[in-house]
Amino acid sequence: VPAAREVLTLPALQVAPLLLGATLISTVGAEQVTVRITEVEAYEGAEDPASHAFHGQTKRNAVMFGPAGHLYCYFVYGMHWCANITCGPEGVASAVLLRAAEITAGLDYVLARTPVVARLAGPGRPAGRGRPAGPAKLASGPARLARCLGLDGSHTGLDLLDPASPVRLAALGPGQPSETGPRVGVAVAADRPWRFWLADAPSVSSYRAARKKSARPTRQT
DNA sequence: ACGGCGATGATCT
DNA sequence: GATCATCGCCGTT
Numbered sequence: 001v002p003a004a005r006e007v008l009t010l011p012a013l014q015v016a017p018l019l020l021g022a023t024l025i026s027t028v029g030a031e032q033v034t035v036r037i038t039e040v041e042a043y044e045g046a047e048d049p050a051s052h053a054f055h056g057q058t059k060r061n062a063v064m065f066g067p068a069g070h071l072y073c074y075f076v077y078g079m080h081w082c083a084n085i086t087c088g089p090e091g092v093a094s095a096v097l098l099r100a101a102e103i104t105a106g107l108d109y110v111l112a113r114t115p116v117v118a119r120l121a122g123p124g125r126p127a128g129r130g131r132p133a134g135p136a137k138l139a140s141g142p143a144r145l146a147r148c149l150g151l152d153g154s155h156t157g158l159d160l161l162d163p164a165s166p167v168r169l170a171a172l173g174p175g176q177p178s179e180t181g182p183r184v185g186v187a188v189a190a191d192r193p194w195r196f197w198l199a200d201a202p203s204v205s206s207y208r209a210a211r212k213k214s215a216r217p218t219r220q221t
Numbered sequence: 222a223c224g225g226c227g228a229t230g231a232t233c234t
Numbered sequence: 235g236a237t238c239a240t241c242g243c244c245g246t247t
Contacts, residue, residue, distance in 0.1 A: 052232095055233080074231090076239070077240050078238095078240095080241070097239055183239070186239060206223095208240090
């Protein structure tokens with residue numbers, strides 16, 4: 001199924017499951033990296049308190065209000081980048097967060113480019129003790145996935161359907177068995193099962209509830 | 222296998 | 235000045 005603008009222009013909630021199994025190609029680095037998406041989350045705008053666009057348009061989230069099929073990267077926790085695909089018609093904020101994928105081409109390059117990634121699942125590394133098992137976990141989690149693809153804020157706004165773009169959405173998934181659940185690390189609207197993943201895909205990240213707000217200390221010296 | 226927590230900086234009120 | 239759409243390390247079962 002070819003990736004089409006009109007499909008991505010649907011609300012994120014509808015686009016999200018269609019992105020499972022989709023192919024994403026990055027030529028941002030020296031060599032091409034290709035992945036198959038296995039886990040995503042939908043974020044709507046005005047009616048979704050967990051969305052970056054919930055409070056309206058800002059400089060950071062502006063691309064979410066643009067046409068569908070563009071890349072939205074944001075920086076979190078002082079060290080990580082995460083990547084979204086914008087959805088919905090122009091003027092309506094909506095996006096799908098890319099949470100996990102399996103690397104289908106360029107694995108050697110990914111391992112060579114980022115030593116910290118290679119340490120996670122490089123050859124000869126056994127599982128356990130803080131060490132995820134095998135290359136399936138290399139792009140497991142939104143920040144790991146963005147890192148494997150070489151994405152950061154400089155790539156925000158790229159048109160994923162432009163054949164000349166260094167990051168492209170080549171094809172949508174054929175519609176495989178998938179499962180849903182609440183979004184990871186999201187405290188508000190926790191009752192909405194807007195996380196989607198491919199059943200039995202080893203690259204899918206593990207669920208973590210939002211860290212509960214620590215009761216604020218009464219004093220600090 | 223699972224849970225707690227520190228790192229670290231942009232963004233927005 | 236608080237809040238993160240996280241990750242990796244460390245300690246405990």
